[in-house]
Amino acid sequence: MMLREVYASMPLAVNVKGYKENYKKVACPKCGRECLRLSNVVDYKQNEIVTICTECMIKKIREEL
Numbered sequence: 001m002m003l004r005e006v007y008a009s010m011p012l013a014v015n016v017k018g019y020k021e022n023y024k025k026v027a028c029p030k031c032g033r034e035c036l037r038l039s040n041v042v043d044y045k046q047n048e049i050v051t052i053c054t055e056c057m058i059k060k061i062r063e064e065l
Contacts, residue, residue: 005050006049010051011036012053013033014034022038023036023038028051029050029052030056031053031055
């Protein structure tokens, strides 16, 4: 049985104007660009979910097609 990685996308900080305090600025682990993640979300690595920015997510989807 092959396990697939589970991904969640984060918006790029430059694309969000006036974000609220419940967001935390973090770097995309793939490209390093500044993203926003909800600060009340449990660390994704503990849940085996990979978080990447929306642009990296779009590139990944195109690669898999």
